[in-house]
Amino acid sequence: MQYRSTRGGQLVGLEQAIMSGTAPDGGLYVPVGLPQLSLAAFAGATQLAEVAARLLQPFVAGSTLESGVAQLCAEAFDFPVPVRPLEEGLSVLELFHGPTAAFKDVGARFLAAAMARIAGADTARHEPVTILVATSGDTGGAVAAAFHRRPGFRVVVLFPEGRVSPRQQHQLTCWGDNVLSLAVRGEFDDCQRLVKQAFADADLRTRHHLCSANSINVGRLLPQAAYYAQASLAYFRQHGRPASFIVPTGNLGNAFACVWARRIGLPIERILLATNANTTVTDFLATGQWLPRPTVPTLASAMDVGNPSNMERLRDLCGTVAELREEVAAVSVTDAEIRAAIRDEFARHAIPWCPHTATALHAYRQLPASECRGRHWIAVATAHPAKFDTIVEPLLGQSVVPPPELARLLSLPARYETVAAELPELAARLGGR
Numbered sequence: 001m002q003y004r005s006t007r008g009g010q011l012v013g014l015e016q017a018i019m020s021g022t023a024p025d026g027g028l029y030v031p032v033g034l035p036q037l038s039l040a041a042f043a044g045a046t047q048l049a050e051v052a053a054r055l056l057q058p059f060v061a062g063s064t065l066e067s068g069v070a071q072l073c074a075e076a077f078d079f080p081v082p083v084r085p086l087e088e089g090l091s092v093l094e095l096f097h098g099p100t101a102a103f104k105d106v107g108a109r110f111l112a113a114a115m116a117r118i119a120g121a122d123t124a125r126h127e128p129v130t131i132l133v134a135t136s137g138d139t140g141g142a143v144a145a146a147f148h149r150r151p152g153f154r155v156v157v158l159f160p161e162g163r164v165s166p167r168q169q170h171q172l173t174c175w176g177d178n179v180l181s182l183a184v185r186g187e188f189d190d191c192q193r194l195v196k197q198a199f200a201d202a203d204l205r206t207r208h209h210l211c212s213a214n215s216i217n218v219g220r221l222l223p224q225a226a227y228y229a230q231a232s233l234a235y236f237r238q239h240g241r242p243a244s245f246i247v248p249t250g251n252l253g254n255a256f257a258c259v260w261a262r263r264i265g266l267p268i269e270r271i272l273l274a275t276n277a278n279t280t281v282t283d284f285l286a287t288g289q290w291l292p293r294p295t296v297p298t299l300a301s302a303m304d305v306g307n308p309s310n311m312e313r314l315r316d317l318c319g320t321v322a323e324l325r326e327e328v329a330a331v332s333v334t335d336a337e338i339r340a341a342i343r344d345e346f347a348r349h350a351i352p353w354c355p356h357t358a359t360a361l362h363a364y365r366q367l368p369a370s371e372c373r374g375r376h377w378i379a380v381a382t383a384h385p386a387k388f389d390t391i392v393e394p395l396l397g398q399s400v401v402p403p404p405e406l407a408r409l410l411s412l413p414a415r416y417e418t419v420a421a422e423l424p425e426l427a428a429r430l431g432g433r
């Protein structure tokens, strides 16, 4: 399989698409064609790693990842993604059982395992690859966890000082070894700008073998289609009809993976996106006007995106707005509705959900009866509620117990350095020769 930029240009192999992140023309890499897989292609595959290997096989064909794809998937997908039935017509796909308790673990673990194989093939390299990642919360922790103690790699995480939740900050700063955590005096946008400046500096880029692990890397996107494949296959095998999904959406990576899964041939009926008060996507579907705007802070902070970059891939796939409307619908959810959903769902089922998952559950509750009749909806749960304890606990009036992996991370000592939002400061921390 070859990959092209959404803006045209030359075809590249999967290795280059993964190692370079974005295309030189500023576009995003997409496969040149989507394979069609029949249900028979998944016969006998039930575990996430097995389903992922069958799904990803055509995407890695012809690359260094092809021969070891089953092993690669077994290594990356070593935690469960259970579907929890809630009530008639509704279940929840829980994507938060990985090392950092958010769905970013799926993409980050696959990316790390893939990069290790790609870079490992280059045995002449003596200096480590530096993964430079700007984070507003969950990405940095997932990427640090995935590359922690991986020979040949180091991770430099940039996060905005004082602007991530205490538990998120702990997950960004508890690693040590080959992970350097830097609190930037500024906002998330400053962190992103610094990363861009570092990549644009040819000397820094080559000296440190800089690589990006941000969410537009095709190596993070592809593996996310695997859990939609597994969940939709399981539902179809049991009930003989397709399931529909509700996806909490920020940068549209998780949602795009769901659209891919359906295009590849998986039994998925509707796809409904749930955004927070950042309404760029819902407005676009309503008006046909693409108007990115500044980010509005919300309770579902990992979805605070005013200019979702994966829309470029979605438009590339769909062509016109009319076609996009056939593909997905979207609902935006206010902070007041998020709070109410966290409380109401707890009252119904005694299960706490995180603010992101709450947007999906709110989107389900507001569906007209006609959308529910004869249909099964699977809401996607993107993070464990204990990661957002400062929001969830006061609403429920009780504490939310962190899962064992998260509790272990929270018990580790934290270390980080603070830097000004200036490239020379970052360059100094990267080290020199």
Ligand SMILES: *Cc1c(COP(=O)(O)O)cnc(C)c1O
Residues within 6 Å of the ligand: 102, 103, 104, 138, 139, 215, 248, 249, 250, 251, 252, 253, 254, 255, 302, 303, 356, 382, 383
């Ligand atoms: C990143 C994230 C999202 C948004 O996912 P996108 O792929 O950016 O749309 C939703 N929920 C949580 C918990 C996240 O970390």
